[in-house]
Amino acid sequence: MSDMDEDRQLKGQLEETRKHGSNERQVGLNRHNEYRRIHNSPMMELSQELNDAAQQYASKLARESKFEHDLNNRDQGENIGLTSDIPDSSDADLVKKVVDMW
Numbered sequence: 051m052s053d054m055d056e057d058r059q060l061k062g063q064l065e066e067t068r069k070h071g072s073n074e075r076q077v078g079l080n081r082h083n084e085y086r087r088i089h090n091s092p093m094m095e096l097s098q099e100l101n102d103a104a105q106q107y108a109s110k111l112a113r114e115s116k117f118e119h120d121l122n123n124r125d126q127g128e129n130i131g132l133t134s135d136i137p138d139s140s141d142a143d144l145v146k147k148v149v150d151m152w
Contacts, residue, residue, distance in 0.1 A: 081146050
């Protein structure tokens with residue numbers, strides 16, 4: 051994919067976020083893709099299947115008060131992060147902070 055195509059894709063993702071409000075998943079993807087662009091890595095797209103699996107695993111970690119990678123996850127990359135609540139911060143702001151920590 052050319053730089054021009056990637057710019058168009060990233061701008062499209064940003065426009066999606068503007069249209070749909072601060073969907074935390076879209077915000078996280080956009081931030082992740084900003085870093086991927088710096089490293090000339092291909093842009094990623096949202097996947098409902100992966101989102102659902104990630105949410106299920108995150109909920110499991112929260113229930114069990116654990117913070118660890120899924121040892122059974124062999125098919126896709128996995129980034130996890132933990133932050134405390136920051137007063138007057140939106141969920142989207144917290145997602146950006148976690149992505150920036152990676």
